Amino acid sequence: MTAEMGARRRRLRAALGDRGQALIEFLVLGGLLVGSAGLFLAPWMPAAAPWGFALPFIFVAGYLLLERRRQRRAADAPDAAANGGYDWAVLIWAFACAVAGAAAFFIAYQARPAPAPGPQDWQPPRGAVTVDLPPGGT
Numbered sequence: 001m002t003a004e005m006g007a008r009r010r011r012l013r014a015a016l017g018d019r020g021q022a023l024i025e026f027l028v029l030g031g032l033l034v035g036s037a038g039l040f041l042a043p044w045m046p047a048a049a050p051w052g053f054a055l056p057f058i059f060v061a062g063y064l065l066l067e068r069r070r071q072r073r074a075a076d077a078p079d080a081a082a083n084g085g086y087d088w089a090v091l092i093w094a095f096a097c098a099v100a101g102a103a104a105f106f107i108a109y110q111a112r113p114a115p116a117p118g119p120q121d122w123q124p125p126r127g128a129v130t131v132d133l134p135p136g137g138t
Contacts, residue, residue: 004067004070004071008087008090009021011087012024012087012091024091024094027095027098028094028095028097028098029098030098031097031098031099031100031101031102032055032056032059032097032098032101033101034101034102034105035052035055035098035100035101035102035103035104035105036052036053036055036056036101036104038052038105039052039053039104039105039108041109042109044108044111044112044113045105045108045109045111046108048107048108048111049104049105049107049108049111051104052100052101052104052105052108055097055100055101055104058097059093059094059097062093062097063090063093063094066086066089066090066093069086070086
């Protein structure tokens with residue numbers, strides 16, 4: 001599997017160039033990182049999008065399922081091209097997970113907590129404010 005991961009990176013580099021491949025990998029890893037670790041930016045964010053913490057695990061599980069499917073196809077037809085469409089499937093899966101991570105961060109960041117409601121007729125406790133008025137007014 002690691003050999004195929006390296007080959008997939010080489011094919012991506014050949015198709016998009018060094019900068020294109022680096023940009024795509026940066027966007028995917030950045031989206032996953034922002035969607036999970038970025039939720040610790042403020043105390044209300046983890047409760048607003050808790051599914052963001054599951055995205056790295058979902059990404060790895062989907063990647064492993066796609067790789068297992070590719071390996072089965074390669075075992076059935078060893079002379080055929082083993083990567084037939086799997087590079088694009090992995091790329092689309094990676095982008096989908098990265099976009100979901102960015103969405104988790106955006107949703108959580110925008111979900112600011114409502115201010116706590118205070119009592120409407122609040123008055124300071126007796127003796128909290130000193131008053132220098134003589135009894136009876138004036």
